[in-house]
Amino acid sequence: MEIKKGIAVSPGISIARALILDSEDYRIPHRSIETSQRPTEIQRVRNAFKSAIGELTELDKAHGHTEGSKIKDIFAVHMRFLHDRSLRKKITDLVQSELVTAEYAVSTVLREIALHFTKEKDAYISERAADIYDIERRLLIQLLDKKREDVGHLTEEVTIIARELSPIQTAGFNRKFVKGIASNSGGRTSHAAIVARSLGIPAVVALEDLTEYVSGGDTVIVDGNRGIVIVNPDQQTIQQYQEYSKEFAELEHKLDEIREKPAVTRDGVKIKLLGNIEFPDETETVLQKGGEGIGLYRTEFLYLNKRTDPTEEEHYQAFAKTVKVLQNRPVVIRTLDLGADKYTQRKRFAPEPNPFLGLRSIRFCLQNLAMFKTQLRAILRASVLGDVRIMFPLITNLHEIKQAKMILRDVMEDLDEESIAYNRDIKVGIMIETPSSALTAFSLARDVDFFSIGTNDLTQYTLAVDRGNELVSHLYSSADPAVLRLIRTVIQDAHKAQIDVSVCGEMASEPEYIMLLLGMGLRTLSLTAPMIPEIKQIVRSVTIENCNKVARKVLGMNSERQISSYLRAAARKILPEAF
Ligand code: PEP
Ligand code: MG
Numbered sequence: 001m002e003i004k005k006g007i008a009v010s011p012g013i014s015i016a017r018a019l020i021l022d023s024e025d026y027r028i029p030h031r032s033i034e035t036s037q038r039p040t041e042i043q044r045v046r047n048a049f050k051s052a053i054g055e056l057t058e059l060d061k062a063h064g065h066t067e068g069s070k071i072k073d074i075f076a077v078h079m080r081f082l083h084d085r086s087l088r089k090k091i092t093d094l095v096q097s098e099l100v101t102a103e104y105a106v107s108t109v110l111r112e113i114a115l116h117f118t119k120e121k122d123a124y125i126s127e128r129a130a131d132i133y134d135i136e137r138r139l140l141i142q143l144l145d146k147k148r149e150d151v152g153h154l155t156e157e158v159t160i161i162a163r164e165l166s167p168i169q170t171a172g173f174n175r176k177f178v179k180g181i182a183s184n185s186g187g188r189t190s191h192a193a194i195v196a197r198s199l200g201i202p203a204v205v206a207l208e209d210l211t212e213y214v215s216g217g218d219t220v221i222v223d224g225n226r227g228i229v230i231v232n233p234d235q236q237t238i239q240q241y242q243e244y245s246k247e248f249a250e251l252e253h254k255l256d257e258i259r260e261k262p263a264v265t266r267d268g269v270k271i272k273l274l275g276n277i278e279f280p281d282e283t284e285t286v287l288q289k290g291g292e293g294i295g296l297y298r299t300e301f302l303y304l305n306k307r308t309d310p311t312e313e314e315h316y317q318a319f320a321k322t323v324k325v326l327q328n329r330p331v332v333i334r335t336l337d338l339g340a341d342k343y344t345q346r347k348r349f350a351p352e353p354n355p356f357l358g359l360r361s362i363r364f365c366l367q368n369l370a371m372f373k374t375q376l377r378a379i380l381r382a383s384v385l386g387d388v389r390i391m392f393p394l395i396t397n398l399h400e401i402k403q404a405k406m407i408l409r410d411v412m413e414d415l416d417e418e419s420i421a422y423n424r425d426i427k428v429g430i431m432i433e434t435p436s437s438a439l440t441a442f443s444l445a446r447d448v449d450f451f452s453i454g455t456n457d458l459t460q461y462t463l464a465v466d467r468g469n470e471l472v473s474h475l476y477s478s479a480d481p482a483v484l485r486l487i488r489t490v491i492q493d494a495h496k497a498q499i500d501v502s503v504c505g506e507m508a509s510e511p512e513y514i515m516l517l518l519g520m521g522l523r524t525l526s527l528t529a530p531m532i533p534e535i536k537q538i539v540r541s542v543t544i545e546n547c548n549k550v551a552r553k554v555l556g557m558n559s560e561r562q563i564s565s566y567l568r569a570a571a572r573k574i575l576p577e578a579f
Helices: 035-063 072-082 084-099 101-119 123-153 167-171 191-199 234-260 280-288 310-324 361-367 369-385 398-417 434-437 441-447 455-463 470-475 481-498 511-519 528-540 544-555 561-576
Strands: 003-005 007-010 014-022 158-162 178-183 204-205 217-225 228-231 272-278 294-298 330-332 389-391 427-432 450-453 500-503 525-530
Touching: 003 035, 007 191, 007 398, 014 178, 014 234, 014 330, 035 072, 035 084, 035 123, 072 123, 072 369, 084 101, 158 217, 167 191, 178 217, 191 204, 191 272, 191 525, 191 528, 204 217, 217 234, 272 280, 280 310, 280 528, 294 310, 294 525, 310 330, 310 369, 310 389, 330 561, 361 369, 361 398, 369 389, 389 398, 398 441, 427 434, 427 441, 427 481, 434 441, 434 455, 434 525, 441 481, 450 470, 455 481, 455 511, 470 525, 470 544, 481 544, 481 561, 511 528, 511 544, 511 561, 525 528, 528 561, 544 561
Parallel strands: 014 158, 158 178, 178 204, 272 294, 272 525, 294 330, 330 389, 389 427, 427 450, 450 500, 500 525
Antiparallel strands: 003 228, 007 204, 014 217, 217 228
């Protein structure tokens, strides 16, 4: 029995056999093949080249860079290699002579070439090694795709064990069979964790070397409440956990009963609880859990599981589905937040050195206008079906708001010309998730209808701590006085400007923060659906007067530790079962 401690990111208990997922570094099994499999493997090599060429051609087209640009050159180099018959022959020869899999042959041949290049004195040639590794990855993605799809076709219950999980891998998990998730890396607000939470799958991340202790088929307990993973537990431990799991399920069931009750504090203040979603079919779950609408629709997920960009119609259908289910309840559609951990970096021809500080989110949209406009058209078209609002993510300055709104107006004009209906008075808001936007909230407030505070990124950027990096996860806390001061400023500035303000980061899903957030003046929270009942229970158990006291006390403290333990103790008094 091996007990590992990590970070609890999605509540619940699971006991199931391990399924190990290969991570992005594509470890290649040196798997021999039978003589009879040779033609199949050779064909797989050919298909992989063909698909990689197709993908590259699409990317090249989509980017539309000018002739002679550096990026165009990189594409051309990749293309030359992929079209090189002698390269392909070397790989298929290896399959033929050594009886190895297509993956192994691709990797061996390309790594040999790369190594050869690295040794060259000429800088131009030695730099080509990076291209070769990239081409290797490109081909392996094609070859290994089938294995990833297999996770979507499970027939028995499993615990997914991985070194690292991407948000889109996680989003593809079938919750009927994937009972628990445990990974070596990740943080509480990394997107894979957020997705696990919205799927309601217990998950623990940041387990360091967990994968070295688990083999496929081992029994694994995932305790998503306490952040513990137990590999090959003894009988007594299994029994204890089965009982604990039953108690937890009963608590959840009890909480579900308050679904129909209003989210009103004991002293009569109404709190609006909205849900965060990534896919339209989560809308029903938000309503079932007692949510009153959608406060954050992370639309970029439509992109992440597709090889080609979604069309305007695909965007529209996704939005229309959500809006129709909501029947005039509000939905805040956040425009594309691609980039950082939510851009399939494998699609990039040159990965960014600092993707979280790079071309992500609204910056990416403002440089990819065709893509941005396609989405805006779809949102506007859906706006006649219900209460649709638009939200721009990762705003850092006023200029970005002005640009984004100008593009929105352009799109409106296009729709006018085509006589397509939309809501001309659609509300436009922004996410406050950078220190710069928080510190200038007073001026940004004049140009928007609402703010939504994205505490996941705001915490990351304020404290300069990567939200997904387990090595610094002990430094990542929204209870840090610096983060709290910024949040308070934003709320005050929104109130002064008389615009709506909410929190849609994970802070709003965490029981210990609720009294503080209400005490700082928030009346709208948007959170992951499974947590709505618990948060509603807290809202219904407190008075605003008491929350104000908590906020005053906390804002006078100067240490994160002191704040965290004070908030935990305060919440424990309100809802002891949750802790
Ligand atoms: C946030 O940053 O708090 C947020 C809600 O956006 P995301 O988690 O999608 O980055
Ligand atoms: Mg964010």
